[in-house]
Amino acid sequence: MYGYHGKIARINLSTGKISVEKFDEKMAKKWLGTRGFGIHVLLKEIDPKVDPLSPENKILYTTGPLTGTAAPTGGRYMVITKSPLTGYIAMANSGGFFGAELKLAGWDMLIVEGKAEKPVYISIRNEEIEIKDASHVWGKRVSETEKILIEEFGDKHAQVASIGPAGENLVRFAAIMNNGHRAAGRGGIGAVMGSKNLKAIIVRGRGRVELADRQKFISVVKEKTNKLKNDPVAGGGLPKYGTAVLVNIINQNGLYPTRNFRSGVFEYAEEQSGEAMAAKYLKRNKPCYACPIGCGRVNRVGVLEETEGPEYESTWALGANLGINDLASIIEANHLIDDLGMDTISTGGTLATAMELYDVGLLKQEDLGDAPPFRWGNTEVLHYYIEKIAYRQGFGDKLAEGGYRLAKMYGGEEYFMGVKKQELPAYDPRGAEGHGLGYATDNRGGDHIKAYMISPEILGYPVKMDPHDISDEKVKMLIAFQDLTAVIDAAGLCLFTTFGLVGDDYRDLLNAALGWDLTTEDYMKIGERIWNAERLFNLKAGLNPREEDTLPKRLTEEPMPEGPNKGHVVRLKEMLPRYYELRGWNADGTIPKEKLKELELDEYL
Amino acid sequence: MALVKYFATLREITGKREETVRGVKNIKELMQLLINRYGDKFAKELRDRAMILVNGKNILHIRDMDTEIEEEDVVSIFPPAGGG
Ligand code: SF4
Numbered sequence: 001m002y003g004y005h006g007k008i009a010r011i012n013l014s015t016g017k018i019s020v021e022k023f024d025e026k027m028a029k030k031w032l033g034t035r036g037f038g039i040h041v042l043l044k045e046i047d048p049k050v051d052p053l054s055p056e057n058k059i060l061y062t063t064g065p066l067t068g069t070a071a072p073t074g075g076r077y078m079v080i081t082k083s084p085l086t087g088y089i090a091m092a093n094s095g096g097f098f099g100a101e102l103k104l105a106g107w108d109m110l111i112v113e114g115k116a117e118k119p120v121y122i123s124i125r126n127e128e129i130e131i132k133d134a135s136h137v138w139g140k141r142v143s144e145t146e147k148i149l150i151e152e153f154g155d156k157h158a159q160v161a162s163i164g165p166a167g168e169n170l171v172r173f174a175a176i177m178n179n180g181h182r183a184a185g186r187g188g189i190g191a192v193m194g195s196k197n198l199k200a201i202i203v204r205g206r207g208r209v210e211l212a213d214r215q216k217f218i219s220v221v222k223e224k225t226n227k228l229k230n231d232p233v234a235g236g237g238l239p240k241y242g243t244a245v246l247v248n249i250i251n252q253n254g255l256y257p258t259r260n261f262r263s264g265v266f267e268y269a270e271e272q273s274g275e276a277m278a279a280k281y282l283k284r285n286k287p288c289y290a291c292p293i294g295c296g297r298v299n300r301v302g303v304l305e306e307t308e309g310p311e312y313e314s315t316w317a318l319g320a321n322l323g324i325n326d327l328a329s330i331i332e333a334n335h336l337i338d339d340l341g342m343d344t345i346s347t348g349g350t351l352a353t354a355m356e357l358y359d360v361g362l363l364k365q366e367d368l369g370d371a372p373p374f375r376w377g378n379t380e381v382l383h384y385y386i387e388k389i390a391y392r393q394g395f396g397d398k399l400a401e402g403g404y405r406l407a408k409m410y411g412g413e414e415y416f417m418g419v420k421k422q423e424l425p426a427y428d429p430r431g432a433e434g435h436g437l438g439y440a441t442d443n444r445g446g447d448h449i450k451a452y453m454i455s456p457e458i459l460g461y462p463v464k465m466d467p468h469d470i471s472d473e474k475v476k477m478l479i480a481f482q483d484l485t486a487v488i489d490a491a492g493l494c495l496f497t498t499f500g501l502v503g504d505d506y507r508d509l510l511n512a513a514l515g516w517d518l519t520t521e522d523y524m525k526i527g528e529r530i531w532n533a534e535r536l537f538n539l540k541a542g543l544n545p546r547e548e549d550t551l552p553k554r555l556t557e558e559p560m561p562e563g564p565n566k567g568h569v570v571r572l573k574e575m576l577p578r579y580y581e582l583r584g585w586n587a588d589g590t591i592p593k594e595k596l597k598e599l600e601l602d603e604y605l
Numbered sequence: 606m607a608l609v610k611y612f613a614t615l616r617e618i619t620g621k622r623e624e625t626v627r628g629v630k631n632i633k634e635l636m637q638l639l640i641n642r643y644g645d646k647f648a649k650e651l652r653d654r655a656m657i658l659v660n661g662k663n664i665l666h667i668r669d670m671d672t673e674i675e676e677e678d679v680v681s682i683f684p685p686a687g688g689g
Contacts, residue, residue: 232653232654232684232685233654233685233686233687234687236614236684236685237613237614237684237685237686237687237688238687238688240613240614241613241686242688243688243689244688245612245613245686245688246686246687246688246689248612248613248683249612249656249683249686252610252612252658252661252681252683253658253661253663254661274613274688275612275613275616295688311688312688312689313689448689449689452689454689455687455689458663459656459686459687460654460656460665461654461687464663464665466666495689496687496688496689499687563661564658564660564661564662565661
């Protein structure tokens with residue numbers, strides 16, 4: 001078998017037992033990698049109704065067949081577990097260098113189960129795996145944790161994935177961080193590590209990935225890398241301005257969510273745009289493993305000689321969504337959130353919920369005591385509450401529960417802008433209705449990454465679609481995006497390659513590496529299988545499609561008040577039945593047996 | 606008199622963030638004028654997948670290059686871009 005080692009390490013933290021398991025090509029061809037492997041194991045091994053923060057939940061660190069190869073952006077890994085934020089599946093992807101190192105150490109996947117009695121970390125040196133005491137790094141922030149563990153390990157090329165204080169304190173949107181600022185960010189997976197007393201995984205791998213035809217693979221890699229380098233976005237806009245180049249674009253198009261999605265136009269967007277960041281703070285760009293794009297930012301601001309980010313999403317979550325106009329504070333807050341180990345989108349979304357609750361009078365100053373008021377635009381909120389959340393101090397303890405639970409505590413559920421209890425990202429779907437359908441049907445809740453419909457609806461790739469068209473064409477495009485994204489994730493590549501590559505390019509890379517002769521349609525079928533399997537897990541976990549495949553009322557009932565999308569809502573009610581039908585699902589959003597059979601999923605019933 | 610806004614690399618090429626333009630009826634005429642003014646580099650930057658908005662609406666969903674420009678209109682021009 002090429003592209004895989006066929007090796008899984010099962011690490012039980014309750015018993016300390018470490019065992020090696022094998023898998024064969026049948027499993028590889030069925031699931032491809034990362035998300036595919038992950039959902040297969042979750043469906044087989046855990047009760048979907050399990051408490052996500054209990055020892056019975058499992059957490060999987062997975063790679064894809066192209067992870068650790070020379071394929072462009074082939075350094076990704078994914079963490080799959082049951083989310084303490086949504087109660088459904090979490091699958092969070094990260095770049096940097098950890099994923100490739102894990103693969104080069106000889107592992108396709110780690111399955112971590114149980115709960116350690118005391119804080120521990122897992123140390124991996126090629127095939128050698130040990131569980132070690134982590135009491136000396138428990139309580140430490142991400143940057144310090146990485147530094148100490150790498151020193152102790154005695155090899156500066158070792159890579160660390162760890163949690164900060166937020167994960168330890170079971171913040172429901174805690175992230176897993178690697179290389180300082182790269183996050184497997186969403187769904188609160190850092191809290192799952194925390195609940196297992198697992199502080200970090202450190203890995204050093206000196207092996208390689210066997211390929212079917214190395215010569216051929218290298219020539220395909222060259223061709224695809226050139227394609228990316230010559231692409232005006234992947235080879236131009238992204239390295240030059242980073243993802244924050246979107247700030248002005250999305251704002252000018254009138255869907256830049258402002259003050260908790262009250263509007264889609266932010267009056268200060270220009271001052272926190274990618275252009276402004278590049279002019280004022282940028283030192284250089286920074287690529288992940290084997291990446292010819294290099295969208296990462298290294299910035300200098302205030303006392304921070306060097307920090308990375310913020311990305312478009314984080315800039316928005318800590319800026320426009322709170323009405324804050326202070327780019328330096330946004331960059332500093334982003335740095336702090338990374339170091340404490342949290343998801344920037346959910347942190348910002350939760351603070352925005354608090355601001356609106358305060359604005360409408362449901363959250364009162366007396367609830368906060370001497371702490372800063374949650375007034376729109378109050379930068380003090382960033383400086384004060386972020387640390388309080390990570391340590392669950394004072395009002396931070398309530399914020400640490402996330403926007404949904406916070407809004408519920410104060411009787412203002414309609415002010416939570418999220419789906420399936422997860423905070424929405426930086427696009428108001430009243431200006432891109434297909435993207436709204438994507439939010440409503442995403443297996444991990446409020447999220448933009450698993451089907452980036454902004455690409456066709458706003459940016460014009462692979463074709464330009466009218467953002468207010470809700471025909472079957474649009475719904476089919478969303479389904480294709482969901483399935484293709486699952487394939488790219490499972491392969492171990494970065495989604496930003498889609499700005500320069502299409503389905504056939506991924507097929508070429510995979511076939512050359514693996515020695516397979518699958519068609520693009522075959523790969524899309526794997527994507528469809530992954531999507532349906534994740535949905536099946538959610539349904540078994542108790543998902544109620546009628547109530548939860550939905551959007552906040554504001555987006556379906558309150559017309560956009562201003563800007564180019566003035567008067568528009570998301571016509572979700574019209575699109576959703578079409579989506580179910582085109583997916584081959586029942587009208588109530590469940591999956592019929594025949595469909596499960598067609599996708600070879602009936603064994604998981 | 607329409608207001609034309611430039612973004613990303615177009616700011617470096619034009620040396621401006623925005624300017625007012627008179628005497629053009631539609632996007633085609635505007636683009637001709639701008640290409641004459643800023644030359645090949647400007648044209649090249651927009652060759653592939655550029656985005657042109659009139660009052661925040663993409664011209665592809667209005668009348669493409671024939672989209673009319675009225676007094677007070679805001680035209681935003683972006684080179685190809687992506688992110689997420
Ligand atoms: S495009 Fe950006 S996020 Fe993706 S692998 Fe490259 S540097 Fe990392």
